[in-house]
Amino acid sequence: MADVLSRAWAQVRWEEDVVSRAKVSSKYDQKSSRPSKDEREETIRPRPSRESTNQSRGRYQHRPLPRSKGMMVSTWPSISHLAISKPELIRVLRQMGPQVKWPPKMRSPDATRNPKRWCGFHSDHGHTTEDCIALRLEVAELLKKGYLREFLSDKAKDLLNREGPALPNDAVPALPPPQERVIHVISGGSEVSGISSAAAKRSTRNARNGQETEVPKHPLLETDEISFTAREQERVLAPHHDALVISLVIANCLVKRILVDNGSSSNIIFHSAYMDLGLDPKTLTRKATPLVGFSGEVKQTEGEVLLPVYTEGINQTTKFLVVDCPSSYNVILGRPWIHDMGAVPSTLHQLVKFPTPWGVKVIRGDQENSRSCYQTTL
Known part of the structure; x- marks a missing residue:
C-alpha cells in the first residue's frame, strides 16, 4: 500500500x-513563434x-x-x-x-x-x-x-x-485523534424526561400510554445481536462486584477513570477533569441544571459543554454537564451516551459492546482503576 x-x-x-x-517558460516564449527543441522536450508530457x-x-x-x-x-x-x-x-x-x-x-x-x-x-x-x-x-x-x-x-x-447518509457504503473507521495529554486523574438533567416535575410526569404518562414510539436515531446492525459469552469472563478477575470503568479519548486527550453508569440520566464531567483537558472556560455554556443524589441532595451544575468522544472508529459529539465536587472519577457516561451509541454495558463481563457499520466493537473495563476508585471513596 x-x-x-x-x-x-x-x-x-x-x-x-x-x-x-509551463507557466514560467511561457513568459520567454512570447517573442518566439516557435519554441526551441529543448523547450519542447521539457514541456511534452509522455x-x-x-x-x-x-x-x-x-x-x-x-x-x-x-x-x-x-x-x-x-x-x-x-x-x-x-x-x-x-x-x-x-x-x-x-x-x-x-x-x-x-x-x-x-x-x-x-x-x-x-x-x-x-x-x-x-x-x-x-x-x-x-x-x-x-x-x-x-x-x-x-x-x-x-x-x-x-x-x-x-x-x-x-x-x-x-x-446521502454521513457514512458511505465503503466507509472505513475514523482514525483516533492525536492524544495531546493523558488525564489520570447521579440523577437529573435528562434531555428526554426534562428537569422539571411537570416534564417528568408528562414523560411517565406518555410511556404508560405508549405515545413515545419514535424510531431509534441510530440504526443498529442488520441482526441487532449483541451477546456476551462465558468465555469472555476468563479475562475478568473473579469474584468481583467492580464497577465498569474505562478509558476513552475525549477532546483529543486520553481520559482514564470513566465510569459507565446506566443508572445516571446525564453525562457528567467533573470540574477538575474539565480543566485538565486544557479547554477554555469560555467554551462552557453557563446553564445551571439540578442533579439529585442518592439521598435526595441537590447539586447545581456549572454549565454544559459539547465534547468529541472517540470510540473505536466512531467520533461522537457528546453533551456533558460540568459538576464541581470531589469525585474519584473524571467522567461519568450515563444513559444519554449509552443510548446514543446503541451500547450494551456488562459489569459482569467488564465489557461495553456497541454496533458500528464495521461490526460490533468492544471496550474492555479496567478493574484495577475500578478498585482504585472504590478505595478512594472509603
Whole structure:
C-alpha cells in the first residue's frame, strides 16, 4: 500500500511541476513563434504505460467524487465548499496530526518554478495553495472520512444532508485523534424526561400510554445481536462486584477513570477533569441544571459543554454537564451516551459492546482503576 501511495504522489508532483514549468517558460516564449527543441522536450508530457497507470491508482488517483457526497462540481474535487480561507485550512490540517497525508517538497529545480507562487500544503514555491491538486485530493479524502465537515458552507452541508447518509457504503473507521495529554486523574438533567416535575410526569404518562414510539436515531446492525459469552469472563478477575470503568479519548486527550453508569440520566464531567483537558472556560455554556443524589441532595451544575468522544472508529459529539465536587472519577457516561451509541454495558463481563457499520466493537473495563476508585471513596 505504501508503494502505491508513493507512486501516486510521484505522479501528482510530476503533474504540478509540469504545470509550473509551463507557466514560467511561457513568459520567454512570447517573442518566439516557435519554441526551441529543448523547450519542447521539457514541456511534452509522455504518455504513461498501462502498467504504470494501474500501479498509480490509489488514494491520490485522478478521480471525481461520488455524487452522493454532494461535492461533484468538476473533474477535480473543489475545496471551494469550505467556508474557511486557505491559510486557515492549512492551520486546521496541521492540528489534525496523523490524519493528514502531507506531501514531500517538489523535486524539480528551483529555477524551473515560479518563486512568486507559494503552496502552503507543500511548504514550497511553484504553484499557489488554491491550485494545489494534492490539497484538493487530500481534502476530498478527509471529507469522505467525515473530517472537516464542520467547516463546510451551509449549502454544502444541505447537500450532504439531502443527498446521502454521513457514512458511505465503503466507509472505513475514523482514525483516533492525536492524544495531546493523558488525564489520570447521579440523577437529573435528562434531555428526554426534562428537569422539571411537570416534564417528568408528562414523560411517565406518555410511556404508560405508549405515545413515545419514535424510531431509534441510530440504526443498529442488520441482526441487532449483541451477546456476551462465558468465555469472555476468563479475562475478568473473579469474584468481583467492580464497577465498569474505562478509558476513552475525549477532546483529543486520553481520559482514564470513566465510569459507565446506566443508572445516571446525564453525562457528567467533573470540574477538575474539565480543566485538565486544557479547554477554555469560555467554551462552557453557563446553564445551571439540578442533579439529585442518592439521598435526595441537590447539586447545581456549572454549565454544559459539547465534547468529541472517540470510540473505536466512531467520533461522537457528546453533551456533558460540568459538576464541581470531589469525585474519584473524571467522567461519568450515563444513559444519554449509552443510548446514543446503541451500547450494551456488562459489569459482569467488564465489557461495553456497541454496533458500528464495521461490526460490533468492544471496550474492555479496567478493574484495577475500578478498585482504585472504590478505595478512594472509603
